[in-house]
Amino acid sequence: MKAGLASLLLFMTLGLSLQSIAAGPPEPNIRAAYKMILAQADANKDGKLSAAECLSIWKDKSVAQKNCTFWDVDKDGFITEAEYVKQASSVGRKH
Helix, strand or coil: CHHHHHHHHHHHHHHHHHHCCCCCCCHHHHHHHHHHHHHHHCCCCCCCEEHHHHHCCCCCHHHHHHHHHHHCCCCCCEECHHHHHHHHHHCCCCC
């Protein structure tokens, strides 16, 4: 199941990257992706991903750490929908 979720995340990230070249991915798509991730990885069903929940998605812990750190914008140990939307919206954009 975790390998499937990691594949889903990779696919979604690739899709987001390709879509975001011009105007960024549509926000409803980003929110839907976050909800799909929560459905699989949010063990305590609190509506956000803890560091442990995020890290459990990947087998390769160095990849896990890099990805979880990227999504946790405020570095509080949780990935919220707002953080996910902010980061996904920025993927592929030049700053």
